[in-house]
Amino acid sequence: MTSATTTRAPRLPAPEPPPQAPRRRVTGRRLGLHAFLMAVSLGFLAPLALAVYASLRPYDETSERGYFSLPDTLSFDYYRQAFTESGMVKYFLNTLLIAVPGVLVVLFLASFVAFATTGLRMRPRLTIPLLMLFTAGNLLPQQVIVTPLYVLFNKIPLPYWMSDSMTLFDSYWAVILVHVGFQLGFCVFVLANFMRALPYEIQESAIVDGAGVWTRYWRIVLPLSRPALAALGTLQFTWMYNDFLWALVFVSDGDKLPITSALNNLRGEFFTDYNLLAAGSVIVALPTLVVFLLLQRHFIAGLTLGSTKG
Incomplete structure (x- = not known):
């Protein structure tokens, strides 16, 4: 008789635990840095916290005890009063009619120029002066050209359905054009540096596959630039939303003013x-x-x- 022999599978060695990252020593320099950053953060948040705190208290109480005293009553009555008395819904819509098209036009035109200077491999003799020209527009103080633009916008005709005044003055288009003109240079500068960091081999592969300029721009470069577009979109919306000067100069009809002008309605x-x-x-x-x-x-x-490259 033959006896069947059983073979055992060899035991595998136990997996080694993953290496743990070394703990950073807590030094006085690091504690000082964190304390400084916390102090700066609190300094930036202090005005907002004070505004929220004051908005919840009656004016009689703050005028008698001061804004830094302890409250007796807290309520949201001022928020309801501010929202209803100033007509903020109408002004919110006016602001969106200015900020949303302005942001979209700025990002669309800036991405065009940035792609032309980086994605099409233009000669450096043309690229650098072009980027300097767009960036130099941000160095000009905006208040210097208020009067020339005011005269110019009163002479540019528009159809009645675009402007009640039949000119570019007293229309949303005037404010949008000014925002686009002033913000275009900054966006071109940021997007050009962003697109320059993208590997050009991706576009070379697309060219081999027969992709044209528009396909490379719309299908390849623009999706890869989404983080930069989102960052610029956030900044541009904030700047256009908070603008007060250009709407005050180029819009004479009170019903067309943006939301920043609605705060004047709360002043007696x-x-x-x-x-x-x-x-x-x-x-x-x-x-x-x-x-x-x-x-x-x-x-x-x-x-x-790009903060970890190099």
């Missing part, structure tokens, strides 16, 4: 309730906070891209 002729004004300011600031929270991931990715 002989008396100003600053707690009510603080509540209105907090309401006005909420949309920019919402936009940042929605685009936060892309915004941070756009700012930190």
Whole structure:
């Protein structure tokens, strides 16, 4: 009789635990750096916290005890009053009619120029002066050209369905054009540096496959530039949303003014309730906070891209 022999599988060695990252020593220099950053953060948040705190208290109480005293009552009555008395819904819509087209046009035109200077491999003799020309526009103080633009916009005709004044003045288009003109240089500068960091081999492969210029721009470069576009979109929306100067100069109809002008409706002729004004300011600031929270991931990715290269 033959006896069956059983073979045992060899035992595998136990997997080694993953190496743990060494702990950083807590030094006095690091503690000082964190303390400094916390102090700067609190310094930036202090005005906002004070505005929120004041908006929840009655004006009689703060005028008697001061803004840094302990409250007796807290309520949201000022928020309801600020939202209803200033007509903020209408001004919110006016602001969106200015900011949303302005942001889209700026990013669209800036991406065109940035792709032309980086994705098409233009000669450096043409690329560098072109980028310097776009960037130099941001060095010009905006207040210098207020009067020339005011005269010019009063002479440019528009159809009645685009402007009640039959000119570019007193229309949303005037404010949008000014924002596009001033913000285009900054966006071109940022996007050009972003697109220059993209590997050109991707476009070379697309060229071999027969992709044209528009296909490379729309299907390859633009999707890869989404973090930079999101970061710029957040900044541009915030800047256009908070603008007060250009709308005040180029819009004479009170029903067309943006949301920043609605705060003037909360100021009385002989008396100003600053707690009510603080509540209105907090309401006005909420949309920019919402936009940042929605685009936060892309915004941070756009700012930190390339920080670990080198």
